[in-house]
Amino acid sequence: MTEIFYVECPGCAESxxxxxxxxxxxGIHCSCGVSARVDIEAQEISDWWER
Incomplete structure (x- = not known):
């Protein structure tokens, strides 16, 4: 079964x-200028940086 989850942007905390x-x-790209890698197994941000 597929699970759906959300992560918070480490820059602005937007879901x-x-x-x-x-x-x-x-990868996710937020309008606040942060890009991040999401670890699907852990359901969390694994690495992030500002563009």
């Missing part, structure tokens, strides 16, 4: 999602 669970990682 990002919905993100569906699949093996691996994906």
């Amino acid at each position: 990002k999602g919905p993100i569906t669970t699949h093996a691996g990682t994906l």
